[in-house]
Amino acid sequence: MNENIEVYLTPLQTCALIPGMTKGHLAQLRYAGTGPVFLKPTPRTVLYRRRDVVAWIEASERTSTAA
Template sequence: MLQSTLSDLSKKDFTTAVFHQALLLYRANLLDVDHIRELMAAEFPEATARVKHRSTRAPKRRTKRTRARQYKPDDLLTPEKAARVLGLSAKTLANFRSAGGGPLFIKLANRTIRYRHADLKAFIEQGVKQNTSQY
C-alpha cells in the first residue's frame, strides 16, 4: 500500500522509512509494541518468520569444551598428548629428545616415540624449585 506510492525508493530505504515512522508513532504513544509487531508481520511476513526462527535457536558455542583427560601412570602418550600435559609444544619435546634434558621417552619402532605418564609427572616434579638459586 505505502510501497506503491514510494516506488522510487529501494527496498532498504523503504524499510528504513517504515521503521522510522513506527518509532515516531511509538514515542508519541500512538502505537504499542504489539501493534507494531502485527504491522510488521503483515508487511514483511518472511522477515518476521526469520526473526522468530533466530530467536528460538540456541546460541552457538565459540569454543569446544573438553574435559581434562585422566591418565594412568603406565599409559603411553604420543608426543602431542605429552606436550599438552606439560604445556609445551611437540617441537620442544623433539628438541629435548635430541639435546637431552627432557622427560624420559620410549622408542617403540623406527619413528614411534611414546612417553609414560609417570615419567612426565616425574619430570614436572624434578623442575620444582623454591628459589632461583637452586638452578
C-alpha cells in the first residue's frame, strides 16, 4: 500500500479502530469538539482521516492514573 495515499474512514470503521468506541459516543465527541478531527464533505457524511484518529489516540497517552 502506498504510504502517500490518504485513508478515509466512516464512523463505523473509526469505531472498529478504537477499542470500546461506539457510534453514539463518537457522535458525542464530535458535538463536544473533543474527538478526532473529522470531515463533512456533504451535510450527511462524516469521514475521518486514519492518521488523525491515530494522532488523537496517541495524544491520550498517560503515565499515571492520577488527575
